[in-house]
Amino acid sequence: MDLAYQPSMFDTAVAAGPSLGPLDGHVVRHELSRGAWVDHLPGWVLGSDAVLQTLLDDVDWRAERRRMYDGVVDVPRLLRWYGEGELLPHPLLTEARRRLTAHYVEELGEPFVSAGMCLYRDGRDSVAWHGDTIGRGARFDTMVAIVSFGSPRALLLRPRGGGESLRFPLGHGDLVVMGGSCQRTWEHAIPKTARPVGPRVSVQFRPVGVA
DSSP states (O other), X not given: OOOOOOOOTTSOXXXXXXXXXXXXXXXXXXXXXXXXXXXXXXXXXXXXXXXHHHHHHHSOOBOOEEEETTEEEEOXXXXXXXXXXXXXXXXXXXXXXXXXXXXXXXXHSSOOOEEEEEEEOSTTOOEEEEOOOSSGGGTXXXXXXXXXXXXXXXXXXXXXXXXXXXXXXXXXXXXXXXXETHHHHEEEEEOOOSSOOOOXXXXXXXXXXOO
């Protein structure tokens, strides 16, 4: 896929290929309201630009259309869902899912199994405010772990029903994990931006039954 991209000067190139930094003692937790929390670790993936290139070139990205109000509109991003047992397009993603499971399994009580991917091609691609309304996350505490590749975009979070929002710029191998009641008591969004930005791929690891 031919999308203009400006590599990060801070994305460490590793001779042996992309790798993952440590989680223990490095992830910072932000306690939110109503039992929600967010963990954040910038630059967890070292050499993330190499992974991004594989995702841009090798993933069979899919454009979707969804009904909205009285019509059908294009989803403003490209999508790909990898279900449980499906081979992921880069071995680092398989290792990331394993490492995240090992780190969070005592708290989560189960492994991460699926990997949903979104490609934001430029600043016109976005996702509107939303939270879980289907699946187990709409009723029970759970986690969604997101690893970002490419140009940073702002992930915004706000309490469901309105309130002051929080902002996490995510790209270049950054990790964010939304946990506790976050999926049902908070909403999140990736807004459009008029700034010239290159592509960003978001990889979302989820337990079984979490939409």
